[in-house]
Amino acid sequence: MYLGVLFITALTITGCQTDSVNESPEEQAKFETSERTAVASNTTEVKHVYNYNRETFSVSYIINNETGDVLNTTGDAGRAEELFSTDERASSVLITELEEYDGADASADTANSVVINLEVFDSEDEMNAFVEEDGGRIPTGDGEYAANAEGPCSDYDIWGQGRFYFYKHWxxxxxxxxxxxxxxxxxxxxxxxxxxxxxxxxxxxxxxxxRSYTVLYQHSCFNGRRLAFYQRPGYSGFGVPNLRWYTLYRWWFWRVSWNDQVSSSLGVVY
Incomplete structure (x- = not known):
């Protein structure tokens, strides 16, 4: 009888533990939904709409805002990988649709989704020609610059009304x-x-x-790939809150963004 009582007691304890571990389908569904929501709140969906040699295609990807990892991608990723996997093509990317910077603290409201339209060119000369067709000749330091600077690996400034600020973090x-x-x-x-x-x-x-025209370069002395921003009159400036939204080269697991990749730059407000 004593053994029987122990056996029944053990079964009772085991049953209680099992009930506490096994969740109902409804509880499990709530947990999974909560988990997905937590992940989604820490991600941004970035859609790139590319224009290259009169060809338009798009790619969307989900990026983890803490690690910068690409979690998922949809669209014509194969075409994007083809363009950005070598240094032979698509070396210059221009963004012209820039919202006016209003001085707000962007970090207080991280974007859940972003659409970026990009003009893609095989050279900086092609990109400059595109900008000049829209708004006339891009000013340079020709003349005085050529007389005083020792080659392209030199700083040079002409006073005016533009202000350029660069930040270490997003x-x-x-x-x-x-x-x-x-x-x-x-x-x-x-x-x-x-x-x-x-x-x-x-x-x-x-x-x-x-107008403003700002070019970021992958390497020093204005070498490597180029990411440029052009803003027309009617706006008092723009902000780029996160360079992780912009692909430098390659794609998917080998994707490298422009975050922590800039080594030189030039800018003009004219």
């Missing part, structure tokens, strides 16, 4: 003040020195009746 965190350029008509910064490969966001401000 959403304009930790400004890299040695790279700041204020009251500039034209500037070139051929090397970022100790800030090489650390840029994650930027802000460009200008008078509303002016």
């Amino acid at each position: 959403y304009y965190g930790a400004e890299m003040t040695p790279l700041r350029r204020t009251n500039r008509f034209y500037y070139r910064d051929y090397t970022f020195g100790s800030y090489n490969d650390q840029m994650s966001s930027l802000i460009v401000l200008k008078p509303a009746n002016k």
Whole structure:
């Protein structure tokens, strides 16, 4: 009888433990939904709409906002990989549809989805020609620059009304003040020195009746791939809160974004 009582007691305890571990289908569904919501709240869906040699195609991907990892991709990823997997083509990318920067703290409201239209070119000369067709000749440091600078690997500035700010973190965190350029008509910064490969966001401000053209370069001395931003009159500037939204080269598991990849830059407000 004593053994029987022990056996019944053991079964009772085991049954209670099993009931506490096994969740009902409804509870399990609630848990899975909560888990998906937690993941989704920490991600951004970025859609790239590419225009290349009169060809238009798009790719969307889900990016983890903490790690920068690509979690999923849809669309014509094969075409994008074909273009961005080598240095022979699509070396210059231009963004022209830029919202006006209003000075708000962008980090307070991380975007859940972003659509970016990109003009893609095989060379910087092609990209410059596209910009000039829209708004006239892009000013350079020709003349005075040619007389005073020792080759392309030199800084150069012409005073004006443009202001350029660069940041180490996304959403304009930790400004890299040695790279700041204020009251500039034209500037070139051929090397970022100790800030090489650390840029994650930027802000460009200008008078509303002016244009701005800013080019970021993968390598020092204005070499490597190029990511450029062109803003027409009617706006007082723009902000790029997260360079992880922009693909530098390759795709999927081998994808490298522009985050922490910029080594030189130039800008003009005209």
